[in-house]
Amino acid sequence: MSRLLFMSFIKPNWRASTSIKLGNHINTLFPPSDCTLSRNISFFNKLPADDIWRGVTAVSNAGKKRGRGKGTGRKVAKDLNKGQTIGLGKKSCIWPGLNAPILRGNELIYQQKQSENEDREKNIIQLRDSMGNFKLSKLNPIDRGWSGTKMPGRSIGPPDSVGEDSFKLFDTRVLENKIVFIMKGNMGRKRRYSVLSVTGNKNGLAGFAIAKAPEVRTALRKSKNRAGQKLISINLYENRTINHDFYTAFGKTKIFVFKKPEGYGLVCHRAIQTICKVLGIQDLYAKIEGSTNLQHIVKAFFIGLMRQKSYDAIAKETNLHIVERQVAKNGFPQIKASPLLNVNTSEKDRIIDFMQFTLGNKIVLKKKKIPPYFVNSKGHNIFESKNERFRNQQNVRLHKLVNSYI
Numbered sequence: 426m427s428r429l430l431f432m433s434f435i436k437p438n439w440r441a442s443t444s445i446k447l448g449n450h451i452n453t454l455f456p457p458s459d460c461t462l463s464r465n466i467s468f469f470n471k472l473p474a475d476d477i478w479r480g481v482t483a484v485s486n487a488g489k490k491r492g493r494g495k496g497t498g499r500k501v502a503k504d505l506n507k508g509q510t511i512g513l514g515k516k517s518c519i520w521p522g523l524n525a526p527i528l529r530g531n532e533l534i535y536q537q538k539q540s541e542n543e544d545r546e547k548n549i550i551q552l553r554d555s556m557g558n559f560k561l562s563k564l565n566p567i568d569r570g571w572s573g574t575k576m577p578g579r580s581i582g583p584p585d586s587v588g589e590d591s592f593k594l595f596d597t598r599v600l601e602n603k604i605v606f607i608m609k610g611n612m613g614r615k616r617r618y619s620v621l622s623v624t625g626n627k628n629g630l631a632g633f634a635i636a637k638a639p640e641v642r643t644a645l646r647k648s649k650n651r652a653g654q655k656l657i658s659i660n661l662y663e664n665r666t667i668n669h670d671f672y673t674a675f676g677k678t679k680i681f682v683f684k685k686p687e688g689y690g691l692v693c694h695r696a697i698q699t700i701c702k703v704l705g706i707q708d709l710y711a712k713i714e715g716s717t718n719l720q721h722i723v724k725a726f727f728i729g730l731m732r733q734k735s736y737d738a739i740a741k742e743t744n745l746h747i748v749e750r751q752v753a754k755n756g757f758p759q760i761k762a763s764p765l766l767n768v769n770t771s772e773k774d775r776i777i778d779f780m781q782f783t784l785g786n787k788i789v790l791k792k793k794k795i796p797p798y799f800v801n802s803k804g805h806n807i808f809e810s811k812n813e814r815f816r817n818q819q820n821v822r823l824h825k826l827v828n829s830y831i
Contacts, residue, residue, distance in 0.1 A: 490613070512539070571695055576602040576620075578699060581645055584624055584653030597624040597649045598699045601719050605637065620648040621720060624656075625703030628664070632656040633700075633723055659730045663687075665707040668736070672784040673729030677716035680725050681789050685710050686753055696722050704730075714790055734783075736762035743777060 472480075484494030512524040517539040519525045525534055570578030576599045583595040601621035609615050617637045622645070625631030634651035638644035662668045662684065670683045680697075685708040691698045693711035696719055701709055713722065736747045740762040747762040799805040814824045 570599070576641075576645075578695065581622065581649055584650050585646070587653075592624070592626075592653055594626045594628075595624050595653065596627070596703060597622050597652060598703055599645070599648075600633070600696055600699060600723060602641070602644075618644040620644040621723065622648040622652050623700055623703055623723070624649065624652040625700075625705070627703065627705040629659050629661045629705055630656055631659065631700065631704045633727065635720070657727065657731060659704060660733065660735065661705060664705060666709055667706065667730070668733045669739075669783045670780050671729045671733060672787040673725045673732065674715075675725035675728060676718065676721045678718060678721040678725050679714040679787075680722070680729060681712045681714070681784065681787070682726070682729055683710045683712075684708075686751065694722060697726050700726060712789060739782070740764045743782070745777060747779070 482494070488494055510524070512518050512520050519534065519537050519539055521527045521534045521536060527534060564574065568580055570576060572578075579599055581597050581599060583592040583597060586592065599620060599622050601619070603619050605617050605619045607615050607617065617639055618641050619635060619637045620641075621633065621635045623631060623633040632652045632655040634648050634655055636644050636647035636651055638647055660668060665687060667682060667684050670681075673680050673682070682693075685692075687708055689708040689710070691701050691707070691709055693701070693709060694713055694717075697709075697711050700723065701707075711726075734742075740747050741764055744764045744766065746760055746764070748758050749761050750756045750758050815821055
């Protein structure tokens with residue numbers, strides 16, 4: 426009877442009054458238990474943590490193409506316990522249950538201080554293994570490049586060896602690292618990295634190249650190897666500077682380069698300074714006019730270096746003696762080259778400016794220096810004339826003695 430009543434209870438067209446009566450009857454047949462309904466599966470425990478985090482910080486594919494969501498990656502917390510070993514330090518201690526067993530045979534171990542030589546080497550080895558390979562937070566100031574942790578100016582080592590030929594004494598420096606885009610019909614905007622680097626052996630042999638690749642490391646490697654394949658030999662004066670002053674240009678970039686004495690240093694643009702270090706040039710001054718496009722600067726400087734003439738070639742071309750007067754030698758004249766033929770008497774009196782000859786009749790743009798405000802001031806001149814006698818102690822004493830007898 427109860428089975429028939431239960432089957433009739435679940436019919437959809439049963440009246441409400443009948444359902445109440447039958448419901449009470451069912452409660453008598455199946456008494457309720459003391460349990461509460463619980464939901465063990467939810468949104469937070471159904472998905473892993475990575476999927477939940479990705480759902481909060483994700484960016485659509487269209488947004489990714491437009492460069493959005495670059496800094497939305499999950500930031501992993503820093504492990505502050507990395508490299509720390511329990512009980513190891515200035516006062517090494519044994520902690521039962523943490524760094525030592527509670528029982529050793531039938532003996533109960535208590536907390537105590539370790540001896541100085543007990544398991545010290547093992548603990549040091551464990552400490553090194555736990556720390557693993559870690560990166561230095563700061564670079565060496567010599568190797569950090571032009572601007573902090575960015576690539577331009579940083580050394581990336583010598584080019585890769587080709588067969589038996591190796592570049593042992595070479596050093597490669599990055600001059601430019603930028604992102605370029607190209608439009609493809611099927612891929613859309615395609616991003617690549619463009620790297621300009623220069624390599625040299627610091628002895629008059631250098632080369633530069635530009636390479637592009639989808640990844641930075643590939644672009645750096647390609648640029649470095651291409652620069653090693655395009656080496657240029659440049660003659661240096663006394664293995665420290667250029668042969669003579671010269672003018673060079675590429676595009677809208679104009680460069681005036683001047684030869685300097687020993688100890689002057691490199692006073693020039695940072696790209697030219699990097700090239701000089703790779704080449705072995707130590708003393709030089711360069712002034713740039715016009716555009717400061719980095720690639721134009723590099724190309725113009727290498728063109729000027731390759732167009733240098735030797736002293737013998739200049740003497741043969743001008744049919745004159747090349748004489749150098751150095752300030753360090755008190756202007757003592759020194760003949761550097763002489764023409765093969767005898768100099769005509771009509772050309773002896775002719776004076777040619779060597780700088781004007783090498784610069785190609787180009788004049789360096791020099792800004793007019795404005796004198797300070799007090800130079801032409803009448804009151805300042807009076808002040809200086811009154812204080813003239815106080816310039817040194819001996820004249821001051823003499824002035825006081827003269828005034829005392831007057």
